[in-house]
Amino acid sequence: MIEVKKICKSYQNGDNVTQVLFDISFKIEKGEYVAIIGPSGSGKSTLMHILGALDVPTSGEYILNGKNIEKLNDDALSDIRNSEIGFIFQSYNLLPRMTALRNVMIPMAYAGVPKSKRILRAKEYLDIVGLSDKYNNLPNQLSGGQKQRVAIARALSMEPSILLADEPTGNLPTSQSNEIIQLFEELNKKGHTIIIITHNDEIAKRANRVLNLVDGKIISDKKNQ
Amino acid sequence: MHIIEIFEESVDVLKNNKLRTALSILGIIIGIGSVIALMTLGQASQASVKKQIQSLGTNLLTVRPGAQSSGFIRMSSGDSKNLKNEDIDAIKNSNRFTTISQVGAEYSSRSQVSYERNNINVSVSGITPEIFSLRNVQLEFGREFTQEDMGSKNKVAILGPTTAEDLFGTGVNPIGQTIRINGGTYTVIGVTKAKGSSGPFSQDEIVYLPLETAQKVLFGVSHVSTIYISAKSEDVMDAARNQLGYFLLEQHGLKSPEEADFSISSQEDILQTITQVTQTFTALLTGIAAISLLVGGIGIMNIMLVTVTERTTEIGLRKALGAKRKSIIYQFLIEAIILTFIGGLIGVCIGLGASFILTKSMSLPLVFSAPSIILAVVVAATIGIIFGWYPAWKASKLQPIEALRYE
Numbered sequence: 001m002i003e004v005k006k007i008c009k010s011y012q013n014g015d016n017v018t019q020v021l022f023d024i025s026f027k028i029e030k031g032e033y034v035a036i037i038g039p040s041g042s043g044k045s046t047l048m049h050i051l052g053a054l055d056v057p058t059s060g061e062y063i064l065n066g067k068n069i070e071k072l073n074d075d076a077l078s079d080i081r082n083s084e085i086g087f088i089f090q091s092y093n094l095l096p097r098m099t100a101l102r103n104v105m106i107p108m109a110y111a112g113v114p115k116s117k118r119i120l121r122a123k124e125y126l127d128i129v130g131l132s133d134k135y136n137n138l139p140n141q142l143s144g145g146q147k148q149r150v151a152i153a154r155a156l157s158m159e160p161s162i163l164l165a166d167e168p169t170g171n172l173p174t175s176q177s178n179e180i181i182q183l184f185e186e187l188n189k190k191g192h193t194i195i196i197i198t199h200n201d202e203i204a205k206r207a208n209r210v211l212n213l214v215d216g217k218i219i220s221d222k223k224n225q
Numbered sequence: 226m227h228i229i230e231i232f233e234e235s236v237d238v239l240k241n242n243k244l245r246t247a248l249s250i251l252g253i254i255i256g257i258g259s260v261i262a263l264m265t266l267g268q269a270s271q272a273s274v275k276k277q278i279q280s281l282g283t284n285l286l287t288v289r290p291g292a293q294s295s296g297f298i299r300m301s302s303g304d305s306k307n308l309k310n311e312d313i314d315a316i317k318n319s320n321r322f323t324t325i326s327q328v329g330a331e332y333s334s335r336s337q338v339s340y341e342r343n344n345i346n347v348s349v350s351g352i353t354p355e356i357f358s359l360r361n362v363q364l365e366f367g368r369e370f371t372q373e374d375m376g377s378k379n380k381v382a383i384l385g386p387t388t389a390e391d392l393f394g395t396g397v398n399p400i401g402q403t404i405r406i407n408g409g410t411y412t413v414i415g416v417t418k419a420k421g422s423s424g425p426f427s428q429d430e431i432v433y434l435p436l437e438t439a440q441k442v443l444f445g446v447s448h449v450s451t452i453y454i455s456a457k458s459e460d461v462m463d464a465a466r467n468q469l470g471y472f473l474l475e476q477h478g479l480k481s482p483e484e485a486d487f488s489i490s491s492q493e494d495i496l497q498t499i500t501q502v503t504q505t506f507t508a509l510l511t512g513i514a515a516i517s518l519l520v521g522g523i524g525i526m527n528i529m530l531v532t533v534t535e536r537t538t539e540i541g542l543r544k545a546l547g548a549k550r551k552s553i554i555y556q557f558l559i560e561a562i563i564l565t566f567i568g569g570l571i572g573v574c575i576g577l578g579a580s581f582i583l584t585k586s587m588s589l590p591l592v593f594s595a596p597s598i599i600l601a602v603v604v605a606a607t608i609g610i611i612f613g614w615y616p617a618w619k620a621s622k623l624q625p626i627e628a629l630r631y632e
Contacts, residue, residue, distance in 0.1 A: 054545055054626045075549045081625075082547020093542045093629070097241060109230060110547040154546070 001161060001193065002028040002051065007060035009046055009216075020046045021216045024060070030161070033188040034195045035204040038213035044197045045166055047213065051195065052087045052164045053080045065161060082110055086155030088165040092147040094139040100126060100150045101135040107158045125153035129183060145176030152183060156192075163187065165196040169203065181206060228555065235560040246564065249528040252521025253568025253608070254575060257601050259514035261576025262583065264597050267507025269580070269589040271500060276590070278496045280361055280420055280428075284326075284459055285492050286466055288452040288473070306448040307477065307486045310436075313353070313452060315476055316469070324465040326457045329355035330449040332440050338432055340392040340404045347388055349406060349432045351439020357417075359453045362428060367400045367415025374435045378442055382406070383415040385431040406432065407443060462491055521568070522608040529561050529616035540620050541628020550621040557620050561613020562606055569605025573598055 004026055010019040020043045028034055038044050049055040050062060053069055056077075062069040065084060072080065081087070094103045104122035113121070126135060129149035139147055148168055155163055165184070169177035181203055188194050196207065204210050205224060212220040239246045291305035313330045316322065333350035354370045356362070365386065374381055382404060384392070393399045399413045411434065420428045440446050456465035466489050473487055474480070533540070540553060577593065584591045 049626050052545075054629070055624075075551075078544060078547050078549045081545055087545060089629070093538070093545075095539060095542070097237065106543070107546045109227075110543075110549070110552060112227075115230070158547075 001030050001065055003061075003063040004051075005061040005063075007047075007050060007057040007062060009043070009050065009055075010058050019216065021050075021057070024216075024218060026211065026218065026221060028193065028195065030193055031188070031191055032193055032209055033184070033207045034209045034211060035207035036195065036197045036211045036213060037199070037201070037204045042213045043216040044213050048164055048166045048195070048197050052085050053077050054087070078110075082107055083158050084160050084162065086152075086158065086160040086163045088148070088151050088155050088163065088168045090167040090170040092139070092144075092151045092171075094147055094150055094154075096139050099136045099138055100131060100142065100153075103139070103150055104154045104157050107154060111158060121157060122153070125156050126150070128156065129153045143176065144172050145179055148172065148176075148180055149183070152180075156187070162193045162195065165194065167197050167199065169198070169200070177203075228559075231552070231555050231559055232563075235556065235563055238560060239563060245528065249524055250564050250568035250571070252524040253518070253565050253605055254521075254572040256514065256518030256521040257569050257572025257605050258575040258579065259517060260511055261573055261598065261601055262579040263510040263514050264507065265576070265580035265592065265594075266583055266589075267503060267510070268592050268594065269584045270587075271503045271507070272592055273589045274499045274503065275496060278492050278499070283492055284456045284462065285359060286454045286456060286462070286469065286489055287491070287495075288454070288469065288487050288489050289450070290448070290487050305486060306446070308449050308452055309447060310440075310449065312473060312476055313449070316452075316454070316472065319472065321472060322465075322468055324457050324461040324468060325454055327355045327359055327453075327455045329353045329359045329453045330436060331356055331451045331453070332436060332444070332446065332449045333451075334439075334444055336407055336432075336443070338388070338392065338404055338406050340399075340402065343392045345388070345391050347391075347430055347432055349434060349439060349443065351434045351436040351443070353436050356433075356453060359455050360428070362420070363418045365416045365418045366398060367413070369415065370433075370435050375437060378438045379435060380409060380411045380438060380442065381414045381435065382411040383417060383433040384413060385417055385427070385429040385433075386419045387427070387429040388432055389413075389416045391430075404432075406434075409443065462493075466491070518604070518608065522565070522612040525561055525564055525609065526612035526616060528564075529557060529613055530619070532560070533557060533616045533620040536620075537623060537628045537631040540623050541625045541631065544623065544625035545629060553621040553623075554617045557617035558610065558613045561617070562609035565605045565609030565613075566602070569602045572605065573601055576601070 004024055007021055007024040008019065009021040010017050024047060036044050036047065046055065050057050053064070056070050060070075064080065067080070069077070069080065095106070101119070101122050104125055105118045108118040108121060123135060126132065129152050131146060131149050131153070134142060134146060139150070142150065169180050172180065184194055184196065185206065196203070198204055208224050210220070210222050210224060211218055288308065290308045310330070313328060316325075316328050329352065331350055331352050333348055335346060336349040338345055338347050338349065352370070354372070354375065357369055364383070367383065370381070370383070373379070384399065389399050392404060393402070399416065402413050403410045404413060405411070417428070417433075434443065436449070454465065454469060456462045470482065470485070470489055474482065474485060477486060479485060543553065577598075581591060
């Protein structure tokens with residue numbers, strides 16, 4: 001379902017061209033649980049942003065569910081991000097003046113789901129992530145782990161074919177981190193395809209495939225037993 | 226996302242920033258308010274002047290001395306003494322005029338007028354009997370001047386209603402009483418009907434005397450300040466003006482119109498001149514007010530640009546979650562339009578309040594014109610669109626990844 005072919009990404013800063021990704025190619029099938037690991041500055045986040053259609057590669061092809069992403073315009077990319085990808089950020093990125101429920105409703109609003117249905121579905125997904133009692137809390141009334149759960153509910157709300165999580169537990173204490181990872185495992189068992197970036201070897205071991213990225217190149221691609 | 230929801234969200238955002246919202250619409254409030262106030266004031270003064278002039282009659286031609294330049298010296302109008310009683314008699318007795326129905330003359334000046342202990346300074350106007358019908362003046366009480374009053378320089382007076390009230394108090398019939406003007410005693414024989422205007426050209430604050438009584442007995446002069454002539458109809462105004470002009474040139478022994486020591490104007494001329502002047506002033510003042518509206522608009526743009534910068538991360542997130550450019554543009558545009566629209570509404574209220582107070586204090590008629598109010602609100606919203614567009618467009622151009630990285 002995901003296929004990247006010879007993806008390169010470079011940034012231009014004045015006369016300096018910095019290449020971040022070199023000829024990355026891999027395939028990810030439906031239902032996989034993939035961890036991408038690597039040291040800081042290895043290009044993990046850049047790769048994740050390209051996979052999340054938040055950024056476009058300088059060269060190479062990215063095919064998501066049969067669509068060639070790098071050829072799409074701004075609005076078409078918005079559609080892809082809205083309906084086919086659930087992105088989970090390290091810093092949660094909730095809108096601070098909106099309740100948990102309304103935060104979860106945002107992607108559905110942009111997809112044009114009627115309001116009554118949106119509320120029902122948002123509650124459903126908040127129930128799934130275990131926040132049945134926090135519908136009307138503002139983000140600043142929630143713990144880090146709870147905020148990340150809201151973000152996960154938001155990512156799930158459009159029933160995307162793929163969940164992308166960029167160091168989802170990077171800002172969390174261990175106990176809350178474990179709960180989030182458990183949640184990912186449960187979601188994976190239910191059939192969700194998940195790609196997760198992490199620094200943490202423990203978390204990587206629990207995924208069923210690990211891509212190791214160093215200096216913008218994949219140096220290993222192993223299946224865990 | 227539905228437009229109504231974007232609207233609700235914008236209202237939320239603005240409510241969360243009450244002080245900023247209030248300050249940013251202040252410019253629009255002041256701009257719209259002053260435009261409305263000045264436009265209403267301009268219309269009010271124009272209407273008032275129009276009413277005063279039209280109350281004098283439309284077939285009226287006015288001859289005044291001077292006002293024509295001679296060489297490099299421009300004689301100040303009204304100061305020259307070259308319109309004489311003989312001119313009036315000559316016009317009256319000439320059989321050359323086919324277009325004129327009535328001729329009257331006036332000599333007016335200000336003087337001290339008293340009754341018992343009441344003492345006022347008021348315009349005293351010596352008139353020929355025709356003046357009342359020429360200038361649409363009617364009597365409330367008493368009688369008009371007769372040829373007998375004129376010929377024998379009788380010391381009789383007709384009062385304007387305001388003057389009668391000032392001298393005698395409200396509800397007193399002054400007919401038969403004597404008033405003193407510059408030491409002489411005059412018998413009141415009539416009071417005119419109110420014409421409903423005030424100010425220096427009021428026909429309610431006035432004392433009328435027979436022309437020669439004023440000239441010879443009171444002021445000691447032999448010229449008139451104005452000759453009034455009514456044309457037989459509005460269609461022959463131009464012909465009447467020409468006949469009169471050439472007749473007076475001849476009468477004064479002058480050869481060409483350039484030498485004329487008098488000027489003839491119709492009510493229409495005066496109306497046009499005054500309308501032009503008030504329109505120019507209104508336009509000028511409204512223009513200045515419009516500049517403050519423009520400044521207000523720039524203020525809105527400024528605050529919207531700050532808002533966009535402040536909410537860069539939010540914009541990035543929204544785009545990351547599937548917002549299209551249109552949704553982002555709408556979100557910020559609607560915020561700007563709400564700001565200017567509310568500012569416009571408040572500005573209209575304040576402008577109307579100000580014009581109410583101003584017209585009241587200047588005793589002008591208050592004319593609210595609905596179109597100008599609607600126009601003002603539409604202009605305000607348009608300013609929102611114009612000045613909100615650029616920040617909104619800028620927001621929509623943000624790349625989600627750049628915006629999310631922004632701290």
